[in-house]
Amino acid sequence: MKYISTRGKSAPCSAAAAIIRGLAPDGGLYVPESVPFFTEDEVRLLPIMDYRQTACLVLGKFLDFSQEDICLAVEEAYASFDTPEPVVLHPLTQDLQVLELWHGPTSAFKDMALQLLPRLLTLSLKYEDQQQITHILTATSGDTGKAALEGFKNVPGTRITVFYPEDGVSQIQKAQMVTQQGDNVNVVAVKGNFDDAQTAVKKIFSDPALAAQLEKDHVRLSSANSINWGRLLPQIVYYVYSAFRANRLSSIETAADEPVNFVVPTGNFGDILAGFYAKMMGAPVGLLVCASNANDVLTDFFRTGTYDRRREFHQTISPSMDILISSNLERLLYLAAGPDKTALWMETLSKEGYYTVDDDTLEKLTGAFSAYFCDDEETSAVIRFCFDQYRYLMDPHTAVGMSAFFQGKSDIVPCLFGNTVLISTASPFKFAVNVLEALGEDNSQESTDPFSKLDLLSSLSGLTVPSGLADLKDLSVRFTKVMDPSELSSVVK
Ligand SMILES: *Cc1c(COP(=O)(O)O)cnc(C)c1O
Secondary structure, eight states, rough: EEEEEETTOOEEEEEEHHHHHHHHHHHHHHHEESSOOOHHHHHGGGOOOOOOHHHHHHHHHHOOOOOHHHHHHHHTTTOOOOOSSOOOOOOEETEEEEEEEEOOOOOOHHHHHTTTTTHHHHHHHTTTTTEEEEEEEEOSSHHHHHHHHHTTTTOOEEEEEEEEEEEESOOHHHHHTTOOSSSSSEEEEEEOOOHHHHHHHHHHTTHHHHEEEHHHHEEEEEEOOOSSSHHHHHHHHHHHHHHHHHHHHHOOOOOOTTTTOOOOOOOHHHHHHHHHHHHHHHHOEEEEEEEEOOOOHHHOOOOSSSOOOSSSSOOOOOOOGSSSOOTTTHHHHHHOHHHHHHHHHHHHHHHEEEEEEOOOHHHHHHHEEEEEEEHHHHHHHHHHHHHHHOOOOOOOOHHHHHHHHHHHHHSSSSSOOOOEEEEOOOOGGGGHHHHHHHOOOOOOSSOOOOOHHHHHHHEEEEEEEEOHHHHHGSSSSOOEEEEGGGTTTTHHH
8 A cells, every 4th residue: 555645745655654754755644545445244344353353454454564563563552451452432321432542551542543653663664674763753732742652662763752832731641741761762841832842843854954964863753643644543443443333332223334423522633534534444434523622723614614723722621632733634635625735725824824625625524524612611511410410430521522412412403313432532530630620529628739639539430540640659750851942953963
């Protein structure tokens, strides 16, 4: 399978080369030249395949690696998860199931991809016969950073530096990163918000002088952000897995192959885009509902066709979705409108801060996607409602999705029919302070120590604190550096 750039100006390359490079030389994102389709036999088998088997099948269709290499990588990646299957499909109401994607080492769904990406990268280097050191640079709105550090720690031939916005991550997220173990890891706080950090990192990637210097030192820069195809690919798997299962678990009457809707708490648009790929492969995926917090740039886009980042940035209680530039939307534009228009819109976005797609494109998009957003107050109300009503505890990101589900069902023209799967992207413990607040717990009397909140939430809910979070309080801080966005390239040098 060849990979091409969304902007159409880079030579096609192998999957391995696309994973090693991260970003295409023309500034676009790599996408497969065509989307593989499940055969009839595979469609018959998929409902009874377990998660790891499904992963081997899906990955094998996109990568020219041996099936043996792929399956070993999959086995190793999910060995550290605390459930037999790496994901859990939890029935919540008659027609809604929650897909818990946070049973990995860092308690956020990013582990699904970032436990696998380093292994795919190592394989890619082997297949491309490359010996240089890969230096991973990643800007994080909170969860990517920790998951990438955990995935890459002590992986031979790699180094990783994570940049996080100084005031844009939760206390627990910060504690997870600054205590990171491993010989090849570095963590830096950046003044500003996530978009400032991401823009600064993108600049490092496109600095030709720096690239020349690094080449002399046999170092190659790469990214663990969801712009890397190796990051997106593992995410297709859980849509395929749950789409073929959800109808059997539901209590409403549906044919087994009836399309299942997915509601997805969205930031960089990587997760939900993986759902679109699953649909194109022939998995029974229905409507994809894009759920945003107060940073509602995507909601506006799907409703009007105009993507306009010139708006106030809101810091919310779902910080991993506090994003105004959703990088992976570029891949969707490419799929809907082709490389020339995509290149033009991306250029307009970077020059003017906005672009408008044509009516044909908008029609294609709204046929497959709906979009809703909610503010912090609504997010908290949903957390409380679901705990009171269903005794189910969800984190703020998942609650933003839950709000979109309610809105989609009760809209003037409802968009959700049949079964729906809500993607749950983080453990409630990872955002314990906000979850407790939503539950109406007066935790102002308690100390500001985030670890006491974990225990409080545990006693309230009867759930066990995930070990990766419980153990944090005994680790010492290793990283304290704070930098201006303009200085970041010095870290690499
Ligand atoms: C990253 C993240 C998201 C958003 O996922 P995207 O792929 O960026 O759209 C949502 N929730 C949580 C908890 C996350 O960590």
